[in-house]
Amino acid sequence: MNQTPFSMPNPSLYTEEDVAQLVHTFYAKARKDPSLGPIFEAHVIDWDAHFVQMTNFWSAQLRGTSRFRGAPMPKHIALPELTAELFERWLQIFRQTTEELGNPNLQQHANAIASFIAGRLWQGYQISNYPDKQPIALRTL
Template sequence: MIPRPIPEPSPDLYTEEEVSKLVHEFYAKARKDAALGPIFEEHVIDWDAHFVQMTNFWSAQLRGTSRFRGAPMPKHIALPELNETLFKRWLQLFRQTTLELGNPLLKQHADTVAEFIAGRLWMGYQMSHFPHREPADLNTSEV
C-alpha cells in the first residue's frame, strides 16, 4: 500500500480552536470506547497535560506550530497490549471525529496524518515486540 502524501501544515486553514476541539472530542470518544478507553485510562495519568500535549502535536501537524515536544514512539512501544485491531479502532474514532467537525479540509489533512502516524506506530510496535516476524502494514483501507 502506498501512503497518501501528507499535506503541508497551514496556519491559514485551521484555527487553534478547531485543533483543540478535534483533540477534546476525539479523546472523549476514545475514553468511552470499550476497547481503547481502559488503555487510555490506565496509562494517561494527567488528562489536562495530555490534552495540552496532544493539542500541541496536532497543531504542529495541521498548522505548523512548533510547540510540541515529545517522542510518541517509545511511549507506544512500552504498552504491552496493543494490536492491529486497536490501531484500526483508533483510526475509526478519529475519522468519525473529523467528519463531525464539519471542515472537509481539516478532515482530509488530519485523517491523512492520522493514517501515517498509526501506520508508523504500528510498524515500530511490531518491530519492537515481535523482532523475528516480518512487520505487516496497517491496512487502513479496511478502517
C-alpha cells in the same frame, strides 16, 4: 515526529480552536470506547497535561506551530499487548470525529496524518516487540 509526506501545515486553514476541538472531541469518544478507553485510562495519568501535549502535537501537524516536544514512538512501544485492531479502532474513531466536525480541509488533512502516524506507530511497535516477525500493515479503512 516529522511532518508527514501528505501535505504541509497551513495555519490559515485551521484555528487553534479547531485543533483543540478535534483533540477534545476525539478523546471524549476514545475514552468511552470499550477497547480503547481502558488503555487510555490505565496509561494517561494527567488528562489535562495530555490534552495540552496532544493539542500541541496536532497544532504542529496541522498549523505548523513548534510547541510540540515529545517522542511518541517509545511511549507507544512500551504499552503492553497492542494489536492492529486497536490501531484500526483508533483510526476509525478519529475519522468519525473529523467527519463530525464539518471542516472538509481539516478532515482530509488530519485523516491523512492520522493514517500515516498509526501506520508508523504500529510498524515500530511490531519491530520492537516482535523482532523475529515480519511487520503486518494496518488494514485500509
